[in-house]
Amino acid sequence: MQTLLNCVDQALLVSDRTGRIILANLKGREYLTTLGHPDSREVNLISDVLKTQSEALLEKLEAGSAEVRLEIVSGSNKFLTTVQWMSEQEWVVLQIDPVVAQSSADAATQLTVQELLQEREITYRNLLAAYLKLQEVNRQKTVFLASAAHELKTPLAVIKGYYDLLLTGSLGRLTEKQKDILEESKESCERLVRLVSMFLNYSALESGKLVLQLRENDLRDCLDEMAKRWSEAFQRKGVRLDVNLDPSIPSFRFDYQKVQQAAANLLDNSLKHTPSGGTVTLVAKPHFWERRVAEVAPAQERRRFRLPRPNSVEVSVSDSGSGIAPEHHQEIFEDFVRVDRNTSGMGLGLAIAKRLVQAHRGKIWVESEARRGSTFHFLLPIEQ
Numbered sequence: 533m534q535t536l537l538n539c540v541d542q543a544l545l546v547s548d549r550t551g552r553i554i555l556a557n558l559k560g561r562e563y564l565t566t567l568g569h570p571d572s573r574e575v576n577l578i579s580d581v582l583k584t585q586s587e588a589l590l591e592k593l594e595a596g597s598a599e600v601r602l603e604i605v606s607g608s609n610k611f612l613t614t615v616q617w618m619s620e621q622e623w624v625v626l627q628i629d630p631v632v633a634q635s636s637a638d639a640a641t642q643l644t645v646q647e648l649l650q651e652r653e654i655t656y657r658n659l660l661a662a663y664l665k666l667q668e669v670n671r672q673k674t675v676f677l678a679s680a681a682h683e684l685k686t687p688l689a690v691i692k693g694y695y696d697l698l699l700t701g702s703l704g705r706l707t708e709k710q711k712d713i714l715e716e717s718k719e720s721c722e723r724l725v726r727l728v729s730m731f732l733n734y735s736a737l738e739s740g741k742l743v744l745q746l747r748e749n750d751l752r753d754c755l756d757e758m759a760k761r762w763s764e765a766f767q768r769k770g771v772r773l774d775v776n777l778d779p780s781i782p783s784f785r786f787d788y789q790k791v792q793q794a795a796a797n798l799l800d801n802s803l804k805h806t807p808s809g810g811t812v813t814l815v816a817k818p819h820f821w822e823r824r825v826a827e828v829a830p831a832q833e834r835r836r837f838r839l840p841r842p843n844s845v846e847v848s849v850s851d852s853g854s855g856i857a858p859e860h861h862q863e864i865f866e867d868f869v870r871v872d873r874n875t876s877g878m879g880l881g882l883a884i885a886k887r888l889v890q891a892h893r894g895k896i897w898v899e900s901e902a903r904r905g906s907t908f909h910f911l912l913p914i915e916q
């Protein structure tokens with residue numbers, strides 16, 4: 533905050549109602565030095581700076597004037613000063629501009645320019661205050677929602693547990709109709725659990741808790757395990773899930789859970805957007821990732837710089853679903869952005885996947901056309 537205020541090229545001083553200075557930006561301190569007060573702790577804004585005008589001025593301000601403008605003269609220096617009273621905090625705010633000696637002919641112009649500049653500064657200051665306030669409110673909202681979501685987890689786990697128990701038949705035989713209803717309820721419950729976890733993951737990332745547990749891991753195990761967890765959901769919807777994990781992928785350092793989460797979010801989406809009878813393919817293979825310098829080089833040069841061995845792994849999830857129009861390819865990776873309103877979700881799956889992949893210094897993107905299916909890719913560097 534202090535750094536930002538120091539960037540304002542106008543002197544700014546704030547005191548409490550007794551005149552004790554509680555804030556002075558860089559220009560404000562310079563101004564005090566000009567007035568012969570190099571130490572802002574030893575100066576009283578009301579009695580030393582505003583001097584004799586102070587009593588009447590404060591009365592005027594407290595009576596409801598938005599601000600008062602006056603000229604402060606110190607030796608050969610003249611300063612145009614705006615005094616504001618912030619009743620909520622009981623602060624006196626001073627904004628000071630030096631008045632450059634001018635011929636009387638353009639004094640009026642000078643005043644107008646000064647006024648305009650002052651207004652700009654006031655707007656800037658108000659905007660800054662509003663922005664900081666909004667940010668804080670937004671943070672509080674995320675924390676509140678996260679704790680509410682957390683509270684939902686336990687009852688949901690209990691409900692799901694009872695569905696499982698009922699479906700095993702250990703509490704009595706069920707008719708086919710009852711079984712169907714319970715299966716459907718369990719599915720909705722699972723989706724709710726996924727939404728809650730998605731939100732919790734997001735708020736954890738938002739509050740800066742993303743710490744990677746980098747260990748030497750096998751990506752094929754990681755993705756295979758995740759795909760097996762999803763196979764039942766695919767079967768239920770009648771969507772084929774093909775998994776093709778290249779055996780030449782070496783072990784490398786990555787966060788097992790986080791990569792699983794990123795890939796699971798892509799698989800979740802592909803299942804949601806692919807109609808029954810469609811196919812989803814999960815592929816992982818070694819990749820030569822030539823970063824930007826090599827990418828812009830002409831083809832011949834690129835060949836010369838060819839890497840001796842793959843330096844990354846490419847994971848992709850393709851589906852034969854609804855596809856995504858090109859104009860949405862960037863924005864879908866942003867927080868809470870949803871394009872397709874016919875499916876359930878919060879617009880967080882891709883935003884989370886992007887954060888997780890980028891935390892590994894990887895990149896994520898989509899190739900798709902409307903109604904022609906989509907392929908989401910992400911790259912993970914092998915050497916971190």
Ligand code: ADP
Binds near residue numbers: 853855
């Ligand atoms: P959510 O799925 O909760 O809406 P996401 O961040 O996972 O949020 O996805 C954002 C949007 O991207 C979705 O609303 C959808 O429109 C689009 N999308 C994501 N994956 C696919 C896909 N495989 N096929 C079609 N559209 C997709």
